Amino acid sequence: MSGIKGVLFDKDGTLFDFAATWEVWAVGFLERMTGNAEDAAHLGAQIGFDYAAQRFSPDSLVIAGTPGEVAQALMPFLPGASFQDVLNILNEEAEMAPQVEAIPLVPFLNDLRARGLRLGVATNDAEAPARAHLKSAGVTELFDFIAGFDSGHGAKPDPGQLLAFARMFSIAPEAVVMVGDSTHDLIAGRAAGMRCVGVLTGLAERHDLEPLSEVVLDDVGGLTDWIAARS
The missing domain is CATH 3.40.50.1000 (HAD superfamily/HAD-like)
Structure with a gap:
């Protein structure tokens, strides 16, 4: 052949389908990490996600990056959180994302x-x-x-x-x-x-x-x- x-x-x-899966994941992850819409929107912006519109930008790190790279990008905006904790939560939420x-x-x-x-x-x-x-x-x-x-x-x-x-x-x-x-x-x-x-x-x-x-x-x-x- x-x-x-x-x-x-x-x-x-x-x-x-990327959008159908990962837009739901992003909302769940951001809300779990912040607990309120304002902080979720701010955190989402750091990884190219519009929380209000529930949509990724085409250049979002999430599209082709690894969970480790996403966690690293978020660390400056999550004082008190360890890298491993953030990575674990990213992976936990990913496992639950609808496919x-x-x-x-x-x-x-x-x-x-x-x-x-x-x-x-x-x-x-x-x-x-x-x-x-x-x-x-x-x-x-x-x-x-x-x-x-x-x-x-x-x-x-x-x-x-x-x-x-x-x-x-x-x-x-x-x-x-x-x-x-x-x-x-x-x-x-x-x-x-x-x-x-x-x-x-x-x-x-x-x-x-x-x-x-x-x-x-x-x-x-x-x-x-x-x-x-x-x-």
């Missing part, structure tokens, strides 16, 4: 597996919440590889997670497709020597992703035909 042997997916904004699938994932992933492809997830979320999200969608067992920023391979845009996937299954990087909704995903894919596909279920615009992708799809549902056309 066109030499493609594996597919790696980003999670948020790729397998799951809205970009498309029905079970039939989509089963179809890819039936084609003999190895499947993986490479996310800048922590691994535990990532697994909780995949479990909630009933798809954990459909992935051969799941890595978060804390899994020992680094975080995107560095290619460590992606190369770990290729090594695990002895697949040449050029035989892997990296699918993501952010430039971080695609920069990592290019750095790893993989084929790159962008999707528009995050906050990035088509013009942001096109320079780094072979194709930009409306959602991951178009991936099956894209791969089949290259067989």
